[in-house]
Amino acid sequence: MSPAPDRARTVLGRLPVPERKAVAHALRTETVGGMLLLAAATAALVWANSPLRQSYQAVRDSHFGIPAWGLDLSVxxxxxxxxxxxxxxVAGAELKRELxxxxxxxxxxxxxxxxxxACGMAVPALVYGAVASAGGGTWNGWAVPMATDIAFALGVLAVINTHLPSALRAFLLTLAVVDDLGAILVIAVFYTVGLNLAALAGAALGLGVFYWLHQHRRVHGWYWYLPLALTIWALTHAGGVHATVTGVAMGLMLRTDGRHRPVKGTLEHIVHVARPVSAGLAVPLFALFAAGVTVSADSLRAVLDRPEPLGVALGLLLGKTLGIFCGTYLAVRFTRARLDPALAWADILALSVLAGIxxxxxxxLSExxxxEPAQADSVKAAVLLGSLAASLLATVLLRIRNARYRALRDEENHDPGPGSEPRQERFSGPPTGAAASGNRRT
Structure with a gap:
């Protein structure tokens, strides 16, 4: 009697060539954006801790806008x-593409x-809550350590010159996309006050017009969508909901044909245009005016002495690592899946630590x-310390395996494309069961 075929699914295996190219293109822009983000955060810290710190605060707190529309806001x-x-x-559009x-x-x-x-969001919140409660603090900042910054993480990868395989990079990208969705849901549900139903109804109507123009009329002109998007954003802001929610909503409404090439008017083409604006302008400018916290012995001591900042720092460093690693292990353990033979659980651990950025x-979320600025600054300092600690630890873990990553990347770069030999055959013997069908992306 022949043995039963191996029906275990291989996870984090080599991506098909079209998807590999799509991921590489997306991450290339995010990597450049990550470098700009690092530069902007460094500039903010230097500016805010230099003799010119008052000019930084003056620029950051200066107001402009249209007061009659409730849009007289600070920089x-x-x-x-x-x-x-x-x-x-862009995050909403990436989620739509992943779906x-x-x-x-x-x-x-x-x-x-x-x-x-999900585990990478829940466990950091619980770590924060446990630390804050033990120290007599509040649960106000439970959501702060939940998110993963894909641009910052890729910037770190670029700095340390690691050769992380495309499957792990795609996994990190998907984690960040789901994290962003969770963050925007938290913002919409827990940080919404004083709703203006008339303004929100107008925003909903605007989203309906956006969907109709894009999905049914197939209108391509940016001059239609930019004024409409600004109107939806302003109405959402006036409605009492954090206006970033509109970005995710419009991203999810984009039309895609499921292919990886940017056909005009589709999600792929729009993201191709919008991603450089996001990674190269929007996020670095936000970092420039959000990361400028005063760094001193007292502020660093506050991170360790006060329960809320300490909970944020430990939530990022320990909570993210435990959540993502244990979540990945449980998903593999209970779904008849197996980790790709070319990888090791040490790789998942390193990626989990990296996601703590x-x-x-x-x-x-800290804002x-x-x-209150005094509270926000100490929590922001904790975010910076937790992210820095995660960056340094991930660098050590990734560099240990870098020679292995380089070999895998070289193998990917010489892949002749569809129909080439599945990697399982080279690492785990003759294919059986599902592997014999040639479906490497399972």
Whole structure:
């Protein structure tokens, strides 16, 4: 009697060539954006701790806008509510692409990143709550350590010159996309006060017009959508909901044909245009006016002495690592899946630590959770320290495996494309069961 075929699914295996190219293109822009983000955060810290610190505060707190429309906002407010809407628009579009043509298109492929991301949001919140409660603090900042900053993480990867395989990069991207969706849901549900139903109804009507023009009329002209998007954003802001929600909503409404090439008018083409604006302008400008906290012995001591900042720092460093690693292990353990033989659980651990970089969205959530500047600055300092610690630890773990990553990347670069030999055959013997069908992306 022949043995039963091996029906285990291989996860985090080599991507098909079209998807690999799409991921590489998306991450290339995010990597450049990550470098700009690092530069902007450094500039903010230097400016805010130099003899010119008063000029930094004056620029950050200066107001402009249209008071009659309730839009007389500070520079910091414009970058947080306005420019980050572009960031969340790209995140919403990426989520839509993942739902149509990526890892989230079917339950079999979605369960791993969704479970990992869910645990990677829940465990940091619980770590924060445990630390804050033990120290007599509040739960106000429970959402701050939940997010992963994909641009900052990729900037770190670029600095340390690691050769992370495309499957791990795609996994990190999907984690960040799901994280961003969770963050925007938290913002919409927990940081919404004083609703103006008339303004929200107008915003909903505007979204309906956006959907009709894009999906049914197939209108391509940006001059239609830009004024409409600004109107929807302004109405959402006036309605009492954080205006970045509009970005995700419009991103999810984009039309895609499920292919990876940017056909004009489709999600791929729009993201191709919008991603450089998000990564190269919106996020760095937000970092410039959000990361400028005063660094001193007293501020660093406050991170360790006060329960809320300490909870944020430990939530990013320990909570993210435990959440994503344990979530990934549980998803593999209970779904008849197996990790790709070319990888090791040490790679998942390193990636989990890297996901503890929660810079951009964590800074935004810290401002929402702690409106008082004194409280917000100590929590922002905790975000910076937690992200820095995660960056340094991930660098050590990734560099240990860098020679292995280089070999895998070289192998990917010489892949002749569809129909080439599945990697499982080279690493785990003759293919059986599902592997014999040639479906490497399971």
């Amino acid at each position: 910091a407010h414009w970058t947080a509510d306005g420019l980050l809407a572009v960031f969340f628009f 149509v043509a990526g890892d989230l298109r079917s339950p079999a492929t979605a369960i791993l990143p969704v479970v990992a991301a 929660g810079f951009t969205v964590s800074l935004l 929402l959770a702690y409106p």
